[in-house]
Amino acid sequence: METPSRILLVDDDRDIRTLLGEQLAMSGFEVETAGDGARMREVMAAWTPDLVLLDLNLPREDGLKLCRDIRAASTTPIIMLTARGEAVDRILGLEMGADDYLTKPFEPRELIARIRNVLRRTQALPANLAPLEARRAMINDWILDMEQRLLNDPAGRVVMLSGAEFRLLRVLVDYANRVLSREQLINLGAVRQEDVLDRAVDIQISRLRQKFGDEGAVLIRTIRNEGYVLAATVALS
Structure with missing residues (x-):
């Protein structure tokens, strides 16, 4: 049986963590959640995710800084989530090393499709x-x-x-x-x-x-x- 992909959801909104966590679990993913950067690091120290869903607007340390920190330490795929719609935020996120970007509000089905697309790209790369x-x-x-x-x-x-x-x-x-x-x-x-x-x-x-x-x-x-x-x-x- 195929091992489920591990998803770490980092968002300071408890309701969003609960809702998306349930949706992701129902879609066959193994899920851990964190409300801020400190908790994210705790989780990642003990549990290696296959992909990180990272909210841009977080308390204390924003998502851009956390994205940069993750990318400096690993190649774990990152999808950034944010309520902001300005192009500059999307560009900054991608330049920090994010693999994709989704603006809130979004359909959970779209997020799941994007997750699978990013995982497919990173886990089944061409031989070269x-x-x-x-x-x-x-x-x-x-x-x-x-x-x-x-x-x-x-x-x-x-x-x-x-x-x-x-x-x-x-x-x-x-x-x-x-x-x-x-x-x-x-x-x-x-x-x-x-x-x-x-x-x-x-x-x-x-x-x-x-x-x-x-x-x-x-x-x-x-x-x-x-x-x-x-x-x-x-x-x-």
Whole structure:
């Protein structure tokens, strides 16, 4: 019998925790809940979730900070929940490393569908995106930490990567110095299927280049009429 996926729900509203907890349990998930960041850490110290549902508006420590803390320590998928609808909050959440974002109020069925979609992506990645034995990749003088999903520049400064940026860079590292078309990048999981719109790959490439500063256009080159290539010396360790 398949082991149920573990979901940690972090929300300061007791009624929401109760309602969603029951809905998730009825849908076959194993559920733990927390009302704030302190309780979230207690739960995660003793119980490893497969996915975290994280409310943005929490007392003392907000969801963005907690999202950043989770992402700095693990690759556990995160779906952010919030009553806010502004695009800036969604962007901040995704840039902190959240895998998806849902604005309250929402239908529990939609949340469950999103949970299953994120779990399907992270638990059944293409072979090239299976966990690598290497813990980091040297990209010229840059270091990509595979475990914490962080990028360090040549001076040692930390550059935060969103979930989308990490996926894209991971694929480029796996296929360093080989030209990948837009279609190949999509098929390899560098861009999520639900995000595939006109110029979606180009936009993601542009955002990733910005993380490398002035070196971005040199490291990640555009090959006209063919695609993109990570033109760098890559060493795994």
